[in-house]
Amino acid sequence: MTHQLPSLPWAPDALEPHISSKTIEFHYGKHHQAYVTNLNNLIPGTPFENATLEEIVKKAEGGIYNNGAQVWNHTFYWNCLSPNGGGEPTGKLAEAIKAQFGSFETFKEKFSAAAATLFGSGWAWLVKNAEGKLEIIQESNAGNPMRQGKTPILTCDVWEHAYYIDKKNLRPAYITAFWNLVDWKAAGSRF
Amino acid sequence: MHKFFNSILLSIILVLTSVYGFSQGLTKDQLKQTGDYMYAGAYRQLPLPYAYSALEPYIDAATMEIHYSRHHAAYTSNLNKAVEGQPWSSTPLFDLFMEIEKYPMAVRNNGGGYYNHLLFWQLMKPGGGGLPTGKLSKAIDETFGSFEKFQSEFNSNASSQFGSGWAWLSVNAEGKLFVSSTANQDNPLMSIAKNRGIPVLCIDVWEHAYYLKYQNKRTDYVKAFWSVINWDEVSRRYEEAIKAVRK
Numbered sequence: 001m002t003h004q005l006p007s008l009p010w011a012p013d014a015l016e017p018h019i020s021s022k023t024i025e026f027h028y029g030k031h032h033q034a035y036v037t038n039l040n041n042l043i044p045g046t047p048f049e050n051a052t053l054e055e056i057v058k059k060a061e062g063g064i065y066n067n068g069a070q071v072w073n074h075t076f077y078w079n080c081l082s083p084n085g086g087g088e089p090t091g092k093l094a095e096a097i098k099a100q101f102g103s104f105e106t107f108k109e110k111f112s113a114a115a116a117t118l119f120g121s122g123w124a125w126l127v128k129n130a131e132g133k134l135e136i137i138q139e140s141n142a143g144n145p146m147r148q149g150k151t152p153i154l155t156c157d158v159w160e161h162a163y164y165i166d167k168k169n170l171r172p173a174y175i176t177a178f179w180n181l182v183d184w185k186a187a188g189s190r191f
Numbered sequence: 192m193h194k195f196f197n198s199i200l201l202s203i204i205l206v207l208t209s210v211y212g213f214s215q216g217l218t219k220d221q222l223k224q225t226g227d228y229m230y231a232g233a234y235r236q237l238p239l240p241y242a243y244s245a246l247e248p249y250i251d252a253a254t255m256e257i258h259y260s261r262h263h264a265a266y267t268s269n270l271n272k273a274v275e276g277q278p279w280s281s282t283p284l285f286d287l288f289m290e291i292e293k294y295p296m297a298v299r300n301n302g303g304g305y306y307n308h309l310l311f312w313q314l315m316k317p318g319g320g321g322l323p324t325g326k327l328s329k330a331i332d333e334t335f336g337s338f339e340k341f342q343s344e345f346n347s348n349a350s351s352q353f354g355s356g357w358a359w360l361s362v363n364a365e366g367k368l369f370v371s372s373t374a375n376q377d378n379p380l381m382s383i384a385k386n387r388g389i390p391v392l393c394i395d396v397w398e399h400a401y402y403l404k405y406q407n408k409r410t411d412y413v414k415a416f417w418s419v420i421n422w423d424e425v426s427r428r429y430e431e432a433i434k435a436v437r438k
Contacts, residue, residue, distance in 0.1 A: 030407040066353050119300050120375040121354035121398070140374075141354035159354070160398035161407065169261040169399065 001050050003068075005036045006075050014083040018177040023165045028078070031161055035070040042067060057144050069142035073123060077157050082183035089184040093153070093191040100134040107136075108179065114138050115156045115175045126154040128191060154187045216387045217364050217380070217436070222285045224435035225389060227306070232281035234270050234305055236263055237312070245317040249415040251404045259312070262399055266304030266376070273297035288380040299383075303376030307357055311395055316421040326433075327391075327426040334368040341370070342417070345392075348372040349413045355397040360425075361388030362432035372396075389432040392425045 008028055013021035039056075042064050043049050048056050056068035088104050089097060101107035114136050115124035122140040127150040129135050134153070137145055145152055156178050163174035222228055239259050244252035273295060274280045279287060284302055291299050322338060323331060335341035341360075349358035352372040359371050361379045364387070371379060371386040379388045394400075394416050401412035 026406050034407065119296070120356075160402060164398060164402040165406075168257050168403075169265075 001052075003036050003039050003053060003071060005033050006078075008078055010081075010083055015081060015181055018180045019081075019163075020166050023163070026165065027157075027161060028074070032071070032074040035067045035074065039064065039067040039071055054146070057146055066142045069144045073142065073144060073155065073157070076152060077123075077155050079186055080154050080156075080183055081178075081181040082186070083181070085181040085183045086179060087184060089188055091188055093184070093188040096134050096191065111136050111154075111156070112172070112175050112179075115158050115178075116172050118158050121159040124156045124158060125150075125152055126187070127152055134191075151190065153190050154182065216382070217289070217389065219286060219289060221364065221435045221438060222289070222380070222389070224438050225285070225431055227310075228283055228285050230285070230306070230309075231283040232274060234267050234274075234284075236267050237309060239312055241315075241317055246315060246419045249418050250315075250401075250412075254399075254401065254403045257403075258308075258395075258399060263304070263308040263312075266301045266308065269297065270301035270305045273301050285380060288378070289382055291381045291383055299381070300376050303378050303381070306380075307376055307378055307393060307395065310390060311393055313424055314392055314421055315416075315419040316424075317419070319421045320418040321422060323422045323426055325426060327422075327429040330368050330429065344370045345394075346410070346413050349394050349396050349416075350410050352396050358394050358396060359388075359390045360392040361386070361390045362429065362436060363388040364436055366433050366436050368429075389428075389435065391428040391432055392420070 005028075008024070012024040012028070015021075015024065043051075043056075046064065048060055048064050048068075051059075053068060053072050056064060057072045060068055088094065094104070097104055097107045101110060111124060111126060118124060118138040118140070120140060122138060122143060125137050125139060125145050127135050127137060127145045129150050135150070137150070139145065156175065158171060158175075163171060167173045167177075236259070239255075242252075243255040243259070246255060274282075279294065279298070284306060287294055287298055287302055288306075291302075294302075322328065328338070331338055331341045335344060345358060345360060348370050349372065352358060352374070354374060356372055356374045357376075357378065359373065359379050361369060361371065363369055369386055369388060371384075371388075373379065373381075373384060377384060378393075379386060379390050381387075394413065396409060396413070401409060405412040405415075
């Protein structure tokens, strides 16, 4: 099966001034597209030729895994962001965050620290584990928590390509900007 | 008599094991013969040997400035923090690399970040590029078949390193050249490296090394790198490494 680059859920300039349209243009139009293209080039003649993206993320190795997981991760990331995002979660997710981390502020600090200290390229994730509890985890490169049976709730891409045009070496400034865009309604529905 | 032969046999086995062991990796005695063995605590950046703009148009001034004055500076200060007040505060950096799994990740990440960049700046110069000469040129031909074949293997390591990392040309414990790549700030001197050796040429393929000018096009950056290589310095390091491992 041929994997497609899904459309963005908003216009490329919709996240300004927190994430620039130039960043989105490269991040979505070049990086995300390249992962899709690479994946489609790699799967013919392999057991993953007709696999769903989720099966690839859960079971593949090497280049098929790297590109497949990066396709999934980026689509998920775009859907974590919204021009009307920011603020705080409500409902059950808000309660679970309070129960697990003490307060939303403490959660935010811990998630920000996970995103800031992931060494090299990768992702910070808020996930629901097998016991239904929330966890913050760091994953290198294409790492995806579904490999460990965990349900992704929220992610922040900390590959340098996610922020270098806008913030250069200042990853923490990008993480601060990220909080203004988090789509808590979407995150809540995943929980 | 029986005991005597047993002890002889045991000695032979021990010698063989140690020789075989050495051939698997580098030894401290070998690394002591290299100039860079001197880095040991109170780490400082060396001055950049050229202006930020000197490598234009291949590497732009803005990238050089941020790369040297922000990224490399941060690794340097974080390395000092990772060694300060520790029993290894003045241990040679190469000795830390030799047993890197015994130290905190901050030593591995920042020690690599400190040394890899320090080496990288010296391996480039304005008006660089061209071809290596002398012993290095001969060794490249012997090992890879031709300079073009070496170049293509190096480029493919640099382009295919997934995520952040480096590609390397190094001399192994037997004095042979090889090309490899490492993730993040690891390097071939580290005990955890799959292929171990003394690096003589490297390219940084973290996105911060090229994103301002080349964005997603890492291969264009890798191609441009060949126009700024300081082959005199690479040759000098090659000859030093060969002497060190033959010691």
